[in-house]
Amino acid sequence: MRLVLPKAGGLGSSYKDIMNITINGTSQQIASTIDLSVLVQTFCPQSRHVLTELNGVIIPHDQRSDTFIKEGDVLELVAFVGGG
Amino acid sequence: MSASFLTIAGRSFKSRFLLGTGKFKNKTDLSQSIVAGDCEIVTVALRRIDLERHEENILEYIPPEVTLLTNTSGARNAQEAVRIARLARSSGCGDWVKIEVINDSKYLLPDNNETVMATEILSAEGFVVLPYVTPDLYIARALVKAGAAAVMPLGSLIGSNQGLRTKELIRILINEIELPVIVDAGIGAPSQAAEAMEMGASAVLVNTAVASAQDPAGMARAFALAVDSGRLAFLSGLPLQRPTANASSPLTGFLYPS
Numbered sequence: 001m002r003l004v005l006p007k008a009g010g011l012g013s014s015y016k017d018i019m020n021i022t023i024n025g026t027s028q029q030i031a032s033t034i035d036l037s038v039l040v041q042t043f044c045p046q047s048r049h050v051l052t053e054l055n056g057v058i059i060p061h062d063q064r065s066d067t068f069i070k071e072g073d074v075l076e077l078v079a080f081v082g083g084g
Numbered sequence: 085m086s087a088s089f090l091t092i093a094g095r096s097f098k099s100r101f102l103l104g105t106g107k108f109k110n111k112t113d114l115s116q117s118i119v120a121g122d123c124e125i126v127t128v129a130l131r132r133i134d135l136e137r138h139e140e141n142i143l144e145y146i147p148p149e150v151t152l153l154t155n156t157s158g159a160r161n162a163q164e165a166v167r168i169a170r171l172a173r174s175s176g177c178g179d180w181v182k183i184e185v186i187n188d189s190k191y192l193l194p195d196n197n198e199t200v201m202a203t204e205i206l207s208a209e210g211f212v213v214l215p216y217v218t219p220d221l222y223i224a225r226a227l228v229k230a231g232a233a234a235v236m237p238l239g240s241l242i243g244s245n246q247g248l249r250t251k252e253l254i255r256i257l258i259n260e261i262e263l264p265v266i267v268d269a270g271i272g273a274p275s276q277a278a279e280a281m282e283m284g285a286s287a288v289l290v291n292t293a294v295a296s297a298q299d300p301a302g303m304a305r306a307f308a309l310a311v312d313s314g315r316l317a318f319l320s321g322l323p324l325q326r327p328t329a330n331a332s333s334p335l336t337g338f339l340y341p342s
Contacts, residue, residue: 024132043135049143050133051171058174076132078171080142082114083129083155084104084242084269084291 019071030069037064044077051078088315090287092264093180093212093233095151099124100281101311102153102266103304104291111145113300118150121304125151127182127289129158130168143177153214155182162201169206181206182236182268183215192242196223200230207231216268219253224261235261236289238269239280243292245272248279258284274303274310281314282322 017032023043030039036052036059044050052059053076059067069075089096103123108114118126126146133139146152154172159165162185169181183206185198199215200223206213212233217223219237227235237254240246247270248254258265264286271277277288290307297303 024135026135044133048141049175049177051130051175053167053171058171060174061176077135078130079133079139080128080152080154080172080175080177081131081139082105082108082142083127083157084106084289 019069019073021069021071021073021075023075024077032069032071034069035065036067036069036075039069039075040064040077044079049080052076053078088319090264092214097124097151098122099308099311100287100315101277101304101308102126102268102287102289103294104155104289105142105146105295106291107295108300109295111140111142113295114142115145115147116301117294117304118147120301121294121308123150123304123308125153125180127153127155127291129155130172131158151180152177153180153182154178155184155216156202157184157186159183159185159202160187161185161195162198162205165198165202166205169202169211170209173211179210180212181214183213193218194238196220199223200226203227203232204230207233214266219250219257221253221256221260224257224263228261228263232263234264234266234286236266236268239267239276240270242269244270245293246270247272247276251279251283254280254285255283274306277307278310278314278317281311282317284318287311 018029019032021028040050055074090100099122101121101123102125103121104127105114156165156168159168165183165185173179183199183202185195186192187195194216196217199217203213203215214234214236215227215232216236224235237257240249266287267280267285268289271288271290272293280288294300294303
């Protein structure tokens with residue numbers, strides 16, 4: 001489990017609320033004001049081409065900064081790997 | 085020689101050798117194999133990211149001009165295959181998808197019926213769909229109706245290197261189905277790839293035999309040559325097999341009177 005909080009000056013000071021969500025089948029705690037774009041950068045800082053599915057709905061890259069995470073959300077972070 | 089181009093969904097390719105990107109010991113071997121094999125289409129898969137460790141981005145090792153064909157491996161039914169294909173398309177890396185639906189962990193045989201269902205859904209959504217199936221004429225016809233862009237029958241079990249165990253069934257597809265027939269799975273040696281191409285297959289897809297070779301790039305080159313050789317033999321018209329001998333040299337009129 002890891003705590004994800006927005007960086008100072010990033011998303012203001014209202015991160016006192018902590019939410020529980022599920023990422024790739026594992027429970028995680030994150031700040032309540034975080035958007036999907038920041039979350040992806042936090043969890044996958046070096047991975048480009050990360051694909052996201054939030055509660056079964058695919059969220060394209062360009063919609064991530066407008067997509068805010070809610071308590072109980074189920075998120076899948078997926079990437080391309082080798083395959084035949 | 086336009087007859088030598090492979091055309092899938094309106095796009096033409098010089099290479100008839102498709103490469104799978106799984107099982108490579110390292111990503112450098114993969115890039116070198118793609119180049120050495122002159123591959124223009126490679127398969128990739130999708131997996132959950134491991135949040136605890138950094139994984140390399142495979143796309144950085146695939147030249148940008150190469151067409152990505154996302155495999156739906158991991159899907160156990162049509163709906164899961166559709167979900168994986170849609171996720172892949174959200175990457176912006178194209179809409180070519182190899183439908184692979186597998187329920188059985190011992191033989192890894194594809195579920196043909198679920199594959200037809202997924203093909204129908206994804207074709208209607210504009211995907212270029214290449215379904216991986218056990219060769220069967222009726223399934224292949226259903227795939228044509230469902231909007232497939234090619235049919236990918238297995239030569240033998242995935243990763244088995246057993247070659248064309250299903251050869252006569254694949255031959256029926258080649259003869260009866262208008263779509264490109266791409267032999268996928270089980271091809272373990274360049275001679276087996278050439279055999280598929282000599283029979284009239286449109287292309288072959290190889291992964292394990294290249295990835296697990298001592299020198300993957302060397303093996304990729306060997307496959308590329310075999311595929312070209314087999315294709316040229318097919319286009320040139322192979323002679324029929326005969327049960328008896330037919331002399332290549334004159335047998336009369338020299339030392340002995342006839």
